[in-house]
Amino acid sequence: MNTATRLLALATALVTGATACTAASAPARRTAAHETAAAPTAGDQLDWVVSASRHLPISDADARAHVAASSLAAMGGAAGLTKALAQNGPLTAQEPAKSSKTQAVGWFTGARRTSLLVTVATDASGMIIGLYLAKQPGTWKDLDAELHRLAPRASYATFEIGAGGRCRVVHGLHASTPRPLGSAFKLYVLGALSDAVARGTVSWNTTMPVKDAWKSLPSGILQDKPAGTTLTLGQYADYMISISDNTAADHLVHRLGRAAVETELTRLGNRHQRGDRPFLTTREMFALKGAGYPARADRYLALPQSRRAAALLGLDAVPLAQITPWQQPRDIDSIEWFAAPTDVCAAFDGLDDRSARPGQSGVGKALSINDGGIGLDRAAYPKVWFKGGSEPGVLTLNYLARTSRGRTIVTSVMLSDPKTAFTGTVALDALAVARAGVQLATR
Numbered sequence: 001m002n003t004a005t006r007l008l009a010l011a012t013a014l015v016t017g018a019t020a021c022t023a024a025s026a027p028a029r030r031t032a033a034h035e036t037a038a039a040p041t042a043g044d045q046l047d048w049v050v051s052a053s054r055h056l057p058i059s060d061a062d063a064r065a066h067v068a069a070s071s072l073a074a075m076g077g078a079a080g081l082t083k084a085l086a087q088n089g090p091l092t093a094q095e096p097a098k099s100s101k102t103q104a105v106g107w108f109t110g111a112r113r114t115s116l117l118v119t120v121a122t123d124a125s126g127m128i129i130g131l132y133l134a135k136q137p138g139t140w141k142d143l144d145a146e147l148h149r150l151a152p153r154a155s156y157a158t159f160e161i162g163a164g165g166r167c168r169v170v171h172g173l174h175a176s177t178p179r180p181l182g183s184a185f186k187l188y189v190l191g192a193l194s195d196a197v198a199r200g201t202v203s204w205n206t207t208m209p210v211k212d213a214w215k216s217l218p219s220g221i222l223q224d225k226p227a228g229t230t231l232t233l234g235q236y237a238d239y240m241i242s243i244s245d246n247t248a249a250d251h252l253v254h255r256l257g258r259a260a261v262e263t264e265l266t267r268l269g270n271r272h273q274r275g276d277r278p279f280l281t282t283r284e285m286f287a288l289k290g291a292g293y294p295a296r297a298d299r300y301l302a303l304p305q306s307r308r309a310a311a312l313l314g315l316d317a318v319p320l321a322q323i324t325p326w327q328q329p330r331d332i333d334s335i336e337w338f339a340a341p342t343d344v345c346a347a348f349d350g351l352d353d354r355s356a357r358p359g360q361s362g363v364g365k366a367l368s369i370n371d372g373g374i375g376l377d378r379a380a381y382p383k384v385w386f387k388g389g390s391e392p393g394v395l396t397l398n399y400l401a402r403t404s405r406g407r408t409i410v411t412s413v414m415l416s417d418p419k420t421a422f423t424g425t426v427a428l429d430a431l432a433v434a435r436a437g438v439q440l441a442t443r
Contacts, residue, residue, distance in 0.1 A: 011093075039126030040066075043099035045047045046106065046120040053089030053110075057082040065331060068127040075131075086399075088116060088133050089356050095375055107338065107375040107435075114138060117373075117432050132425055135433040136439075147173055150426055150433075151395075151415035156178045157341035158437035161408040165353065167345035170409075172442045178272035178340040179414035182389020183244045184396045185276075185337035185348045191264040192256045193237055194354045194363050204234035204362040206259045210247070214254050217320060220245030242369035246282035253281050259311070269346025275338040278309040287315040289330045290323035294427070297331055297433050317329040329393025329418050336394065341412035348385065348400040348410050372399060380404055381438070392421035397434045403442055411437035 004230055006337035029310055040048075048066050052058050063078035075081045077104055083089075088110045097118075098105025105119045121130030147154040157172035169175055196202045197401045210222060210229040217223065222231075222245050231239075236252050258279050264350045265273045280288075339347070355364035364385070371388030382404035390396070396402040397413045415422065 012063065025397075037122070037224075040122070041099060041101050041126065042104035042120050043097060043164040044080065045122055045126070045128050046099065046104040046118065047400045049085070049120060049128075049189045050093065050108070050155065051089045052081075053085040053091045055353040056086055056089075057255065057396070058085070066128055067131075068123060068129045068362040071131075073126075079443075081131075083135055086133070086306055087111070088114070089217075091116070091118065097379070098373075108398060110135075114278045115432070115435070117375075117428055117435075119428060120139055120356045122272065132393045132428060134428040134432045135427070137436040140440060143433055143440070144170070144173055146433055147413075147415075150424070150429055151417055153179065155341050155417045156433070156437075157345070158411040159341075159345040160441060161349050161352070161410060162346070167342065167349060170201070171343075171437070172341065175341045178275070178338045178343070179338035179396070179416050180332045180391075182336070182391055182394045182396050183246075183249075183282075183341050184339070184344070184387050184389040184398055185279075186240050186244065186249050186389075187344075187351065187398075188261055188279075189252050189256075190237055190241060190248055190267060190363060190366060191268050191347065191351060192260045193233060193252055193262065193353075194351070194360055195267065196256055196260065197359060197362070198354070200309065200367070202233055204232060204237075206233045208233060208236065208251060208255055209233065210251070211254075214247070214251050214283075215320065216246035216250050216281070217286050217323060217325075218246065219243065220247050222247035223320075223344075224249075224293070229354075234365070237362060237366045241366040244387075244389070250281040250283055253279070268343075270339055270343040270378040272340055272343060274305075275334070275336065277280045277305065278312060280312070280335070280337070283320070284312050285335060286320075286323045288335050289326060290317050291386050293326070293330060297335060299330070301334055318398065327392055328421050329391075332393045332416055334389070334417055336391075341414060343411040344398045344412040348398070351376070352385075352400065352408065369401075372397060372434075374399055376401060376435070380442075390422075390427070393417045393419070395422055395427055395430055397430055399434055399438065401438050401442075407442060409438050409441050413437075413440075 032405045058081055059079045084124040091108040091110050094107040096105050108116050108118050117131045123129050137146050138429045147156055155177045157175035158170045159167040160170055207230050210225045211229045215223045236248040240248040252440040261279045332362045351363050353361045367385035371384045381401045385400040388397045396416045399411050401409045411434050413430050
């Protein structure tokens with residue numbers, strides 16, 4: 001259940017296309033210059049791509065000095081790389097790029113003032129092995145066309161939250177049609193925690209030890225912490241939302257109670273709850289889809305809904321070592337968490353309202369740590385919240401943004417495919433769609 005929050009990792013996805021330059025990750029041949037100098041970082045190579053977009057055409061020698069041989073061949077050589085950059089550049093940075101040694105990503109303005117998300121991946125020698133340019137739709141018509149291209153099933157909407165918390169659809173496509181949420185279900189766990197704090201049964205500073213029996217699989221890091229490691233509930237919430245830590249989410253569900261989270265579905269306005277009951281922990285979902293599949297999942301789904309909660313006790317006993325990750329969609333329409341974009345807007349509105357109340361700053365703190373790569377100008381959008389989610393065949397990106405003039409915008413992109421897993425570049429293109437929704441609604 002790798003959430004879409006960590007977009008730098010997606011820069012390694014290699015695809016072929018007019019605005020994608022890729023190849024296999026075979027080691028590049030090192031020149032004498034590479035042997036005597038430190039290997040360039042992905043950030044260095046992204047800088048080169050930007051510079052090259054302003055000094056076309058790219059010579060064969062220059063291309064070979066920066067791009068791995070197999071990757072350059074997949075691009076169509078220097079001529080193919082030149083063509084891709086000519087179609088999209090010259091590039092001008094909108095904000096400083098984010099980078100690690102082998103991955104870099106940033107938002108740029110390109111040809112005809114189009115916004116693009118540009119990602120670069122490099123190998124151990126610093127040579128480019130992946131380059132992708134995700135073009136941000138410039139109109140609602142372009143946005144709809146991109147959604148149809150990305151997935152066979154898409155629900156989308158951009159909303160403006162008005163007086164009284166009403167979510168007004170600015171633009172939508174199947175806005176009220178529920179889709180699998182992936183880790184965006186954690187919004188409801190955060191809501192249950194905020195309610196418990198409001199009742200005084202716990203506080204953000206209440207401590208809870210990590211328990212082996214409540215550990216899950218990544219995404220996240222808490223599964224690697226020794227049992228007995230103590231964190232506050234606020235820290236669990238921060239991990240759960242900012243890096244989509246599954247073990248943090250499961251600990252909060254166990255501490256607050258499954259019933260409390262199910263109640264939160266109603267309190268935060270989810271009108272498509274049937275598939276969310278009983279509300280699964282991530283470990284239970286992993287056990288259903290990753291251990292003894294499909295027999296265990298089939299037995300669970302054959303039960304009347306009223307008897308499924310009792311069956312979850314056995315799933316908690318499945319050792320994590322027996323769970324095998326899956327690469328293609330499995331029962332995404334029946335074993336998941338569900339909501340429509342309209343439900344997501346209602347949830348964000350409810351959480352936004354709570355975050356302004358005394359003692360509830362922990363809500364906004366958790367949701368503000370990670371902006372999900374959307375890269376909005378913080379002078380124009382001083383408040384940005386994000387929660388996304390994914391598993392094979394599922395991708396959701398959900399944002400709340402408040403403008404400097406006080407307008408509150410929510411955008412929700414929900415993609416699903418019951419037959420085929422999405423490539424990493426779909427997440428990058430979906431991010432461009434989400435960003436377009438916010439900016440088109442506020443321009």
